Amino acid sequence: MKKIFDETLCKSLRRKIGHAVSNWKMINEGDNILVGLSGGKDSFVLLHALNDLRRRSPVKFSISAFTVKISEMNTQPLENYCAERNINYKIIEQPILEIIKLRNEKSPCSFCANMRRGVISSWAGENGFNKIALGHSLDDAVETFFMNLFHTGHAKSFMPVAYMSRTNVTVIRPLVLATESAIIDEAKRLELPIIKTSCPYAGHTERQKMKEMITKLQNEIPDFYAKIIHALENLSDLESWKHE
Helix, strand or coil: CCCHHHCCCCHHHHHHHHHHHHHCCCCCCCCEEEEECCCCHHHHHHHHHHHHHHHHCCCCCEEEEEEEECCCCCCHHHHHHHHHCCCEEEEEECCHHHHHHHHCCCCHHHHHHHHHHHHHHHHHHHCCCCEEECCCCHHHHHHHHHHHHHHHCCCCCCCCEEEECCCCEEEECCCCCCCHHHHHHHHHHHCCCCCCCCCCCCCCCHHHHHHHHHHHHHHHCCCHHHHHHHHHHCCCCCCCCCCC
8 A cells, every 4th residue: 555655855855955955956976965954844845845845756766765873763664664665774872961961061053063074074975875855844944043143142143054074964954945834745745654753852952933034034024035035145156045
């Protein structure tokens, strides 16, 4: 019996991902892409989308999945999903929560994200991958923009494509034009086996406060996200989202 999450991605998300991939030339012939799979909605939809894209695209590329396992995370649903699709899958355990507690880290989410990105980047570079795909959405980009603005006085966000010289690996973010709400809806429609977070810091961070502020701004300002994208496209050359 065919499972619902064997279906292709919905047209609206396919368009958003297609625009991002095309705008910033994220995928090229022969790319060997490692997808960061946390088990959350964003990374799962990203893996599903890239697996769908590689079957349809005239540009030939390969994908594998990678999980940095923290705490008592149950990775079995992720292993099953990848095995059923012949996606190579690697798990590496890291005591990130223990390190956060030991350091009494004030920004646990940022610290965790940086550690996981460092682990996946190093492993990718050592194992023949030239690109890493991360599941950051448009919401993540807007939140990062305002967090940088309020905390450092510098208006910038992460880049859709970023080269990491230390490991000779390029980070791509194919979901960067997709909203979190669209990703949530698609994950539900496809009945993807999302893993609920066991992180004790979830919902109690600075990013969560920023998310609540942005929700309010969305309700009050017409075309709020479009205006933020326009601002990101008109930053200085090194930090601009401009594309060919």
